[in-house]
Amino acid sequence: MNDTSLIDRIICAASRAWAGDGEVLATGIGIVPRLAASLCMSTTNPDLMMTDSEAWLVREPVPVGPRGDYQLQRETWMGFSRIFDNVWSGRRHAMVGPTQVDRYGQANISMIGDDYRRPKVQMLGVRGFPGNSICHANSFFVPQHNRKVFVEGEVDMVASIGYNPARLPRGYSFDDIDIRQVITNLCVLDFGGPQRQARIVSLHPGVSLAQVEEATGFPLWSSDTIVETPAPTAAELALLARLDPHNLRAAALGA
Amino acid sequence: MTNKQMSAADVVAQLRDGMTIGIGGWGARRKPMALVRAILRSPLKDLTIVAYGGADVGMLCAAGKVRKLVFAFVSLDAIPLEPYFRQARQAGAIEVSEIDEGMMLLGLRAAAMGAPFIPTRIGLGTDVIRHNPEIQVIGSPYDGRDWVAMPALSLDAALLHVDRASVRGVCQVKGPDLYMDDLFARAARHTYVSCDELVDDAWFGAGEEARYVFWERAVTTGVVHAPGGAHPSSCAPAYGVDMAHMKLYAASAREEGGWNRYAERYIAAGEDAYIDAVGGIDAIRKLPLPVY
Numbered sequence: 383m384n385d386t387s388l389i390d391r392i393i394c395a396a397s398r399a400w401a402g403d404g405e406v407l408a409t410g411i412g413i414v415p416r417l418a419a420s421l422c423m424s425t426t427n428p429d430l431m432m433t434d435s436e437a438w439l440v441r442e443p444v445p446v447g448p449r450g451d452y453q454l455q456r457e458t459w460m461g462f463s464r465i466f467d468n469v470w471s472g473r474r475h476a477m478v479g480p481t482q483v484d485r486y487g488q489a490n491i492s493m494i495g496d497d498y499r500r501p502k503v504q505m506l507g508v509r510g511f512p513g514n515s516i517c518h519a520n521s522f523f524v525p526q527h528n529r530k531v532f533v534e535g536e537v538d539m540v541a542s543i544g545y546n547p548a549r550l551p552r553g554y555s556f557d558d559i560d561i562r563q564v565i566t567n568l569c570v571l572d573f574g575g576p577q578r579q580a581r582i583v584s585l586h587p588g589v590s591l592a593q594v595e596e597a598t599g600f601p602l603w604s605s606d607t608i609v610e611t612p613a614p615t616a617a618e619l620a621l622l623a624r625l626d627p628h629n630l631r632a633a634a635l636g637a
Numbered sequence: 638m639t640n641k642q643m644s645a646a647d648v649v650a651q652l653r654d655g656m657t658i659g660i661g662g663w664g665a666r667r668k669p670m671a672l673v674r675a676i677l678r679s680p681l682k683d684l685t686i687v688a689y690g691g692a693d694v695g696m697l698c699a700a701g702k703v704r705k706l707v708f709a710f711v712s713l714d715a716i717p718l719e720p721y722f723r724q725a726r727q728a729g730a731i732e733v734s735e736i737d738e739g740m741m742l743l744g745l746r747a748a749a750m751g752a753p754f755i756p757t758r759i760g761l762g763t764d765v766i767r768h769n770p771e772i773q774v775i776g777s778p779y780d781g782r783d784w785v786a787m788p789a790l791s792l793d794a795a796l797l798h799v800d801r802a803s804v805r806g807v808c809q810v811k812g813p814d815l816y817m818d819d820l821f822a823r824a825a826r827h828t829y830v831s832c833d834e835l836v837d838d839a840w841f842g843a844g845e846e847a848r849y850v851f852w853e854r855a856v857t858t859g860v861v862h863a864p865g866g867a868h869p870s871s872c873a874p875a876y877g878v879d880m881a882h883m884k885l886y887a888a889s890a891r892e893e894g895g896w897n898r899y900a901e902r903y904i905a906a907g908e909d910a911y912i913d914a915v916g917g918i919d920a921i922r923k924l925p926l927p928v929y
Contacts, residue, residue, distance in 0.1 A: 435929040437813035448928060461814035462663065466739045470758075492735065493726070498768055500729030505718065507710035512737040513759035543762030551761040551774070553782030 388567070388586060389414070389631050390622060394614040395584070396565040397421040399521045400475055405429040406518075407439075407465075407474040413446060413626075414565075414634045415477035415523050420444075420625045421618060437461045447628040469510065475519040475562070481505055482530075482537040483522060485580060485600035487544030487561040487573050489515075490537035498539065508541040515542030519560040525635045527566035527597045534599035545578035567635050569594050570611055575603030584611040642804040643859045645675035645908060648829045651859075652681055652794055655704070659745070659790070659825055660688040661797035661818040662870060665714040665878045665927075667810075668693045669798035669831050671866035674911060676702060677904050687745075687790055689738065689816065691870060692886060695721035699896040703731050707790065709738040713883050715927070720890030734769055736760070736787075742817055744790030749823030754786040761785060794858075795825035798867045800849075800875060802832035806857030807841055809849045812873040819851045828856055831863040833875055865912050865921040877926040882915055 396418035400408050408423060408430040410416035416435070420443030423430040434444045439460040445452060460468075468474050480489035491509060495502030514520055520542065524531050536546075543549065545556050556578055564571040564580075568589045575581035581603040582594060587610055595602060614622070622631070649672075652658065662668035673693045676684075683704040688694050690711035697703050699721035711722040725731045736744070743755040756775070760766050761783055766774060773786045797818050801809040808830050810818065822828040841847045866872075869879040869886065889895035903914055912918055 459813075462738075462816055463742065463820075466742055469739060492764075497729075498764075501726055504723040504726035506712055507708055507735055508737055508763070508765060509710045510738045512761075512763045512765050513739040513757075515763070516758045516761050539768075540762070540764040546762070549762040551783035552776070553780065554761070 386632060389634055390614050390619060391586060391611055392565055392567065393417050393421060393622065393631065394618050395570055395611050396477065396521070396523060396563070397425070397618075399477060399563040399565075400430055401426040403427060403430065403475050403519070405431065405473070407431045407433075407468050409433070409474060409476040411476065411478045412523065412634075413630050414525070415479070415521075416446060417622065417625055417631055418477060421621055424621050424625070425618065433460050443625060445624065446626050447630050466513070469513055469517050472518045474514075474517070475521070476514050477521040477523055478511070478514070479523050479525070480531075480542075482533050483524065483564065484533050484535065484537045484544070486536070486546035487578070487580070488537050488540045488546060489522060489542045489544070490539045492539040492541050494538050496538070508539070511541035512543070515544070515559065519562050521562040522564045524564065524566040527568040527594070529597060529599045532598040532600065545573060568597060571602065579603045582608055584609045586611045638805065640804045641806045641857060641860045642835070643861060645672055645831070645861050645863065648672055648796075648859055648861060649675045649679045649681060651827065652676070654681060655683045656793040657685040657687065657791070659792040659795040659821040660686060660693050661795065661816060661821045662691065662693070662867070663689040663814070663816040664691045664710070664712045665870045665883065666691070666814070667798050667812060667816065667867050667872050668870040669796040669866065670868060670870060671798070671831050671863035671908055672796045672829060672861065673697065674904050674908060677900065678907075687741070687792060689741070690719065690722065692719065692883070695719040698722050698725035698731060699890075700900065705732040705734065707734045707736065707741070709736055709741055713887065714878065715880060716883055716887050720887050721896065724890060736765055736769065736772075740765070740785070740787050741790065742820060743787045745817060745820035745824040747787065747789035748791040749820055752789060754788050756784040757787050759785060759787070790824055792821065792825035793827070795821040795828045797821060797828065797830045798863070798872065799830055799832050800872060801834045801836045801840065802830055802857070802860045803836055803838045803840070804860055805838060806830070806854035806860055807838060807850055808832065808852065808857060809841065809846065810851060811849050815851055822852050822856045827858040829859045829861065830857055831861040831866040833864055833866060833872055835860070835862040863908065865918050868912075868915060868921050871924075871927060873926050876922050876924040879915065879921070879924050
């Protein structure tokens with residue numbers, strides 16, 4: 383399957399992550415998560431709230447890239463300080479792009495290496511991952527599914543809490559942690575296996591179970607019948623063309 | 638009536654080695670770069686910097702001014718990874734306290750409130766707690782759960798950049814986001830503000846202008862008139878990020894001696910020379926606003 387049809391299929395699959403969420407802030411960091419959230423708000427969940435990715439809540443998703451004469455449809459101010467008010471209320475579901483994810487769903491965008499004081503590779507820092515992960519639902523998008531991302535042990539810096547019994551705070555249960563979907567270039571995962579084990583939800587066309595297992599550093603739970611990630615509908619494709627008029631998504635899987 | 642106008646060099650003269658300094662703005666947005674450049678020109682050292690970091694943090698790291706960094710991220714926005722911050726970290730050259738963006742907000746708010754800490758769920762179960770042993774996890778007297786006691790981030794000084802200010806210290810931000818600048822201002826013993834435009838107090842009396850003033854003037858210690866003072870970061874709505882300059886700055890980090898050449902060309906000769914070297918104030922004010 384070529385990259386163009388694959389990326390559209392991935393975005394449409396990712397858009398379903400918010401379908402049953404009701405009235406929450408949908409935050410998609412990066413082009414694929416943002417288009418997925420935009421598509422969901424335009425189709426299955428019109429109650430979603432989205433921002434212009436800067437400082438305003440808008441009543442319809444803002445197309446990505448240069449906007450021409452497009453006018454923002456502002457609803458309210460939503461600067462960073464108010465984003466945190468929303469985060470702490472729990473009325474948010476973010477889809478983010480971690481550099482590492484482990485078997486517990488713990489994620490890392492901070493640094494790579496064994497020595498925290500002197501990282502092999504310094505990345506962004508933990509950003510809002512710790513607060514997001516303890517306050518509201520989170521999904522992940524991983525453009526290149528491999529063992530560098532889906533690591534064998536724990537991630538090098540646990541930036542977001544996952545289903546790790548050894549790290550569960552006093553008075554907390556796994557029900558307080560809400561990791562939803564993990565959408566990759568190979569498949570869709572969630573943590574719906576026994577004891578919140580990572581589970582294969584669907585495989586993209588032409589991808590085998592063995593291929594996903596080979597590319598993942600930890601065991602995955604799978605049922606006997608694994609479905610194929612559904613193809614986009616004509617209506618979804620038409621909406622995507624409007625939400626991404628410059629076709630920025632074409633390069634989203636990297637090379 | 639108190640006149641708080643001073644030069645950037647006056648601001649630096651009031652700072653001391655080892656101080657904890659908060660820097661306003663966010664990533665590549667509304668950073669008090671003229672004040673940062675004044676620090677780069679000074680012998681000031683061993684600073685603890687608290688910031689939603691961008692090139693401000695990168696440059697201070699490159700110049701060896703930072704002993705410790707309190708951060709959630711350091712990024713140039715469109716260029717996601719700040720090259721000189723990365724070099725400093727990968728060389729083990731700086732001590733860090735890496736916290737969540739919201740924890741930083743709460744730490745500043747605690748300092749502003751005069752409270753020793755604010756309880757929060759943020760950080761529970763993560764390595765933020767493991768790598769910051771001074772941040773305590775405590776039991777709540779009310780719900781039997783763990784809470785992170787985010788300590789006050791008390792600042793010796795805050796450095797901010799705003800659109801407009803008067804010499805009495807009335808400051809106005811008309812950009813779409815204030816970021817946490819008001820909290821930085823209130824968390825600090827002394828708040829120094831550079832402004833693109835110096836205006837008469839009567840400015841704020843017209844129309845809705847006073848609605849864009851987010852702290853009362855008693856919070857402001859000093860006002861520096863620095864047109865283009867946020868460059869190369871943005872000061873929306875007046876000007877956007879200078880992407881060409883950001884690229885040139887980031888590229889300098891890939892060359893041996895790149896920082897010294899950058900500093901010699903852009904920093905050493907003073908702020909007027911800087912504005913000339915980057916194309917002049919008119920060119921800065923024509924920089925397009927970024928689309929996120």
